[in-house]
Amino acid sequence: MMEEELRTREGLYSLLRALFSYPLTDEVIDAIRSLAVMPDSPLASGLGQMQSRLQEPMDRRALMETLNVEMTRLMEGPGRVPAPPFASFYLHGGQLMGPAATAARQLYLEWHAIPETGWQIPADHIAIELGFLAHLARRAHQATAPEERARALRASLDFLRHHVWTWLPDFCQALREASADPFFTGLAEFTQEAVRLDLQWLEELLAEEAHRS
Amino acid sequence: MIATRKVSRRDFLKMAGASAGGLAAMAALGSGFRTLSAHEVRQQQEAGSRVVYTACVMCPAECGLEVHVENGVVSRIYGNIHVPYNSGTVCAKGIAGLQLVYSVNRIKYPMIRVGERGEGKFKRVTWEEALDYIATKLIEIKQKYGPESVIMDCGDVTDRDPYYYLFRAFGTPHTVEHGSICDTPRRHGPKLMFGGKRIEPDIMRPVLVRQPDGSLKNDYSYRTRLIIYVGWNPFTATRINYESRGTVEARLAGARIIVIDPAFSNTATKADRWIPIRPGTDADLFAAMLRYILENHRDDDPFRRYIDWSFKEYSQGWEEFEAAFRSWWDKKDPLNGLPYFSLEWAADRTGIDAATIAELAHTFGITKPAALVWGMNGIGHHYNGYVASILGTVLNVITGNMEVPGGAIDTELVKSSKGGKTTGGDFLKREVTRIVNGREVKGKIEELHMDGYGDWPAAWDDVVGDYPRRFIEGVTLRYGPFRGYHYPIKAYFIRTGNPVITGSNTQKWIEALTAKDEAGNYKVELVVYIDTVFLETGLYADVILPEASFLERMSLSDIYPVHPVLYLRDFVIRPLYESKTQYEICWALARKLYEKGDPDIQPKDFWEKYPTEEDFWNEALKVAPGRPNTDEPLPYPNLPKGYKLLGTPDSLEAGRVQIDDEKKEIRGEPLTVQWLREHHGVAVWPMSWKRFHGGGVLQTDSKKVEFVWDYTVEKDGKIERKGRYSKYNKLIEEAGETPPGIARLGWQKYPATFYWFETRWNPYTNPDYAKYREEYPFQVISGRIHHAMSGTQMVDWLGRLPTEDLWAPLNDERIVEEVIIGENGPTSTGRRLKIPRGTWSIGVIQMNRADGERLGLKTGDLIELETPQGFKTRGKVYLVETIRPGVLRVPLGGGGRFSPGLGKTYIFHDITPNHNALVDPENLSPIMGQPAYGDVIVKIRKIG
Numbered sequence A: 001m002m003e004e005e006l007r008t009r010e011g012l013y014s015l016l017r018a019l020f021s022y023p024l025t026d027e028v029i030d031a032i033r034s035l036a037v038m039p040d041s042p043l044a045s046g047l048g049q050m051q052s053r054l055q056e057p058m059d060r061r062a063l064m065e066t067l068n069v070e071m072t073r074l075m076e077g078p079g080r081v082p083a084p085p086f087a088s089f090y091l092h093g094g095q096l097m098g099p100a101a102t103a104a105r106q107l108y109l110e111w112h113a114i115p116e117t118g119w120q121i122p123a124d125h126i127a128i129e130l131g132f133l134a135h136l137a138r139r140a141h142q143a144t145a146p147e148e149r150a151r152a153l154r155a156s157l158d159f160l161r162h163h164v165w166t167w168l169p170d171f172c173q174a175l176r177e178a179s180a181d182p183f184f185t186g187l188a189e190f191t192q193e194a195v196r197l198d199l200q201w202l203e204e205l206l207a208e209e210a211h212r213s
Numbered sequence B: 001m002i003a004t005r006k007v008s009r010r011d012f013l014k015m016a017g018a019s020a021g022g023l024a025a026m027a028a029l030g031s032g033f034r035t036l037s038a039h040e041v042r043q044q045q046e047a048g049s050r051v052v053y054t055a056c057v058m059c060p061a062e063c064g065l066e067v068h069v070e071n072g073v074v075s076r077i078y079g080n081i082h083v084p085y086n087s088g089t090v091c092a093k094g095i096a097g098l099q100l101v102y103s104v105n106r107i108k109y110p111m112i113r114v115g116e117r118g119e120g121k122f123k124r125v126t127w128e129e130a131l132d133y134i135a136t137k138l139i140e141i142k143q144k145y146g147p148e149s150v151i152m153d154c155g156d157v158t159d160r161d162p163y164y165y166l167f168r169a170f171g172t173p174h175t176v177e178h179g180s181i182c183d184t185p186r187r188h189g190p191k192l193m194f195g196g197k198r199i200e201p202d203i204m205r206p207v208l209v210r211q212p213d214g215s216l217k218n219d220y221s222y223r224t225r226l227i228i229y230v231g232w233n234p235f236t237a238t239r240i241n242y243e244s245r246g247t248v249e250a251r252l253a254g255a256r257i258i259v260i261d262p263a264f265s266n267t268a269t270k271a272d273r274w275i276p277i278r279p280g281t282d283a284d285l286f287a288a289m290l291r292y293i294l295e296n297h298r299d300d301d302p303f304r305r306y307i308d309w310s311f312k313e314y315s316q317g318w319e320e321f322e323a324a325f326r327s328w329w330d331k332k333d334p335l336n337g338l339p340y341f342s343l344e345w346a347a348d349r350t351g352i353d354a355a356t357i358a359e360l361a362h363t364f365g366i367t368k369p370a371a372l373v374w375g376m377n378g379i380g381h382h383y384n385g386y387v388a389s390i391l392g393t394v395l396n397v398i399t400g401n402m403e404v405p406g407g408a409i410d411t412e413l414v415k416s417s418k419g420g421k422t423t424g425g426d427f428l429k430r431e432v433t434r435i436v437n438g439r440e441v442k443g444k445i446e447e448l449h450m451d452g453y454g455d456w457p458a459a460w461d462d463v464v465g466d467y468p469r470r471f472i473e474g475v476t477l478r479y480g481p482f483r484g485y486h487y488p489i490k491a492y493f494i495r496t497g498n499p500v501i502t503g504s505n506t507q508k509w510i511e512a513l514t515a516k517d518e519a520g521n522y523k524v525e526l527v528v529y530i531d532t533v534f535l536e537t538g539l540y541a542d543v544i545l546p547e548a549s550f551l552e553r554m555s556l557s558d559i560y561p562v563h564p565v566l567y568l569r570d571f572v573i574r575p576l577y578e579s580k581t582q583y584e585i586c587w588a589l590a591r592k593l594y595e596k597g598d599p600d601i602q603p604k605d606f607w608e609k610y611p612t613e614e615d616f617w618n619e620a621l622k623v624a625p626g627r628p629n630t631d632e633p634l635p636y637p638n639l640p641k642g643y644k645l646l647g648t649p650d651s652l653e654a655g656r657v658q659i660d661d662e663k664k665e666i667r668g669e670p671l672t673v674q675w676l677r678e679h680h681g682v683a684v685w686p687m688s689w690k691r692f693h694g695g696g697v698l699q700t701d702s703k704k705v706e707f708v709w710d711y712t713v714e715k716d717g718k719i720e721r722k723g724r725y726s727k728y729n730k731l732i733e734e735a736g737e738t739p740p741g742i743a744r745l746g747w748q749k750y751p752a753t754f755y756w757f758e759t760r761w762n763p764y765t766n767p768d769y770a771k772y773r774e775e776y777p778f779q780v781i782s783g784r785i786h787h788a789m790s791g792t793q794m795v796d797w798l799g800r801l802p803t804e805d806l807w808a809p810l811n812d813e814r815i816v817e818e819v820i821i822g823e824n825g826p827t828s829t830g831r832r833l834k835i836p837r838g839t840w841s842i843g844v845i846q847m848n849r850a851d852g853e854r855l856g857l858k859t860g861d862l863i864e865l866e867t868p869q870g871f872k873t874r875g876k877v878y879l880v881e882t883i884r885p886g887v888l889r890v891p892l893g894g895g896g897r898f899s900p901g902l903g904k905t906y907i908f909h910d911i912t913p914n915h916n917a918l919v920d921p922e923n924l925s926p927i928m929g930q931p932a933y934g935d936v937i938v939k940i941r942k943i944g
Helices: A002-019 A026-034 A044-054 A060-076 A087-091 A099-110 A126-142 A146-164 A168-178 A182-212 B009-029 B038-047 B097-101 B127-145 B161-170 B184-194 B241-252 B282-296 B309-314 B318-326 B343-350 B354-366 B385-398 B425-429 B451-455 B469-473 B506-514 B536-540 B582-595 B613-621 B649-654 B673-677 B726-735 B767-772 B849-854
Strands: A113-115 B033-035 B050-055 B064-070 B073-079 B111-113 B122-124 B150-153 B199-201 B207-210 B216-219 B226-230 B256-260 B273-275 B370-374 B408-410 B431-436 B439-444 B491-495 B526-531 B543-546 B555-557 B565-569 B625-628 B644-646 B658-660 B665-667 B682-684 B711-715 B718-722 B778-783 B814-822 B825-835 B845-848 B862-866 B872-880 B887-891 B937-942
Touching: A002 A026, A002 A126, A002 A182, A002 B009, A026 A044, A026 A060, A026 B009, A044 A182, A060 A168, A060 A182, A060 B122, A087 A099, A099 A113, A099 A126, A099 A146, A099 B038, A113 A126, A126 A146, A126 B033, A146 A182, A168 A182, B050 B555, B073 B097, B111 B127, B127 B150, B127 B491, B127 B526, B127 B543, B127 B582, B150 B161, B161 B425, B161 B491, B161 B582, B161 B613, B184 B385, B199 B241, B199 B370, B199 B385, B226 B282, B226 B354, B241 B256, B256 B354, B282 B318, B282 B343, B282 B354, B282 B385, B343 B354, B370 B385, B370 B408, B469 B506, B506 B536, B526 B536, B555 B613, B565 B673, B582 B613, B613 B673, B673 B682, B718 B726, B845 B849, B849 B872
Parallel strands: B050 B565, B150 B491, B226 B256, B226 B370, B256 B273, B491 B526, B526 B543, B644 B665, B778 B887, B845 B872
Antiparallel strands: A113 B033, B050 B064, B064 B073, B111 B122, B111 B543, B199 B408, B207 B216, B431 B439, B555 B565, B565 B682, B625 B644, B658 B665, B711 B718, B778 B937, B814 B825, B845 B887, B862 B872, B862 B937
16 A cells, blocks of 8 residues: 555656646646546646646647746746746745755755756756655655655655745745636646645654654 | 645545556656765765855946855855955945846746737747747848848947857847947047047056066055046946045045036045036036136146146147137137137036136146046937047146056056957958949958948947937948948847847837838847846847856956956856856857858857867957056066067066067967966956057057047058048048938038037037927936946845935835736736835936926926927936936936836836936937937926
């Protein structure tokens, strides 16, 4: 059972990372199309919005173009964007490369990890933070010793609590408010719920394990 | 809001439901992370902290900086103590550099427009896509219209060489910088008479000086006794760091400071005297001062010995100049009936009483050493600024103040050379063929220049005063081999500049960039915006390229020092996001053009010649310092006097040199980027004075100061035409056609010596405009604020700080909607922001209190300014005693800013004045064609 959950977490964060990495690709769109959740899942609403947008009768190329133009407007630029995808913006008075970015960088190095883009993109970019969670999820999934797995999961929980969750709701709210496109309002909702669920799951899991030990 | 609920561990699995396996499979999308070895981690951690010496670009002063990096993040910015230009000092703008580099508003990725120009709707693309788009279009334009249809405008930062190099190689003569469109009249006198550009007081300290014992020491002494600043405000204006601190120091050391300016500027606050002159009458004042000095000079009276006749030893043509000047003395001004240049005449026009003018002339004549210095927003922005610039230069020369310790120095002539082959000047000499009136004509690329061979043959230094009109009308060459050739302007590249707000009239620019042909295509087919910040001009671009910020790129700086000083702009951090350095951008575009078959772009000129960025800048350093070993004290007494110096200061000092007697060159070890890095980022060669006397510094044909600009000399039995204007007059004579600018003055060609003409849109000096005096009672001038010409517009805390009486906390309490670029242009995000009353400085209209009260206005009232042509802008009035009655002053570039990329500066764009909205786009100054930004008259109307 645990094995499957760990693999699922890795897949979830890899998907989320890809959804916030410009440009949106066919592979990511296909992944969203193929995803199914139980109707009462907290993820259903966000996923449903995204999928409804993707089901609109529209040439695939035109659809991708529209989504990427909207993503540019929302998060990429030029100049001021409605939903800056950086933790520092929300936590440090609108400026980038604040302590949130430095702390994230240090943490990645502690885990002997570096974003494939190097440090060109601030370490607190949403896609990089989600990518780091995918990286930790893989480390947990691939761990051969229980302590190693527990360490990766604890690190995930800490990172979620102290880095990601401190700004993600504000970012998702900005995204929801700034876009009328169901794909992006859905993406905001889906992301926030998925991260919240994982946070709770990790809290429960680690609490149980602590209780057991 | 999203409804939240508690989940159990089972719920987490349930969330994926039937597709749990599918979700797990998405791990194939990857984490975007790779693993490092312990060694690599250590390397990363160590590389994250360092100190780098570099150069600022938060404004064009480009001070030397010492920048600290911790954990890969720039943490502190100090002044570089080793750069004498700013000597360890750094201003609030410089320290705010972090806010630019780490601004959320900076341009991060290449973009291609997907909406109409002006809507601000773009799509992020890869560099490959952006460069492919640009290169395809450029080649198309080149094939259809010729490369001369392309303009590369490089803004106001000195590290433009890679752009010049690429675009000149591409084949266009139109490589431009901000100075090409800003204040050319100011520079005219020094250029004409010295081959120079910029006269400044000798107050850069320290200066490195050879001592009698042969050693070199920093000299901190100020010898200046008098500085007269005319329309020049170094305390606020960007550009010359040492003039603000140097003025204070010089005054403490006994110098007298006089500021002549319609407004009580920050510089005036530190002056002994402020004289509020009427705008646009600086030439009148200088003419009266010169006449007074000539009439009252006595060789035998130490109290009236104004003229130091030794200037005749290193000049020529004074007699002709003086005769031409005196020839006006008996003529009467049709407006006031008084003899030209008399004290009474000048008093009537300048608004300064005759006794004060006489005292000013006497004081300047008798006090030595002294410097008469004029600025950009004054003389540089008036239709007849050329006349003032020439007269000011003459006054400095004949009083013996040029190049004496504590006097005036033309910094252009004595700063270090740099650039050399990297400017791409050689490409302009290539021969090209064009079909003109059905005939095949050959000529050089440079002879296709839109202004230099178009309407403005005296447009030297790549001046292009006459755009955006040329964007709409195209170019017809009147002079040179291509006379009669017509071509359109089809591509415009703008880098670190914002002409829509700061070049000519704003509305005219928008018209030019959005004009369409009958088929509905934009007439200017390609607009590319290259910058770190997103300013108004970017809204009209087809492609946006993110240029690395000043802490992420390499180049050289040397802003008007009084002796050769050159310092490095170095990589403090690597370029963030997908921004690239200017070298990287140009080399990538060159490759793309080459791949697409552009025959003018060859590997041997680019990546084979300069494979790395450092190679390119090392080439630029080869010509440094490039100045002669002259005069007192001789910089290198162990080396031949008068020979050109090349190489590092230490090799020249140690005599590790090769001496070429034929070329009269002393070649030390070449200066390199690495040498600079090992020497705190800066090379300083020794100061000397009297360099005009010693020879080799002046860049005129005669190598002397020239008072006559079109003359003949006999050489080897041949008569040769010489002088700065002779080249242009020859073109005019060959073509048999007078340039329209000077034809309007009634001239056939450029005068050989002193000339006079009135400014325009000035009802007090020009009879043609006297009729407007009643209906349009206010003259409008512009002033600098800390946001003018700076990369600071988006720095919020600088936005809060008042500047003079131009940028004041006059905001009402506003609950403002945050605005960003939406699908259909600027759009509210719905997020609200409260700005309490009186907490935020905004651009205002400075008005004399008496004027305001007479009109029933009070500070904070919203008024509209309107010119006779119907150009309008609006802003809040600020009533103060610190401006001459009848004059309004607005901040240059400080209002009406409509790019949401500016953050909060944008918020008040509807109640802040845009000076350039009022500029008459047809009022081009007659010699070089630059818009006369400072000649504006308005009426006012209260609107709120």
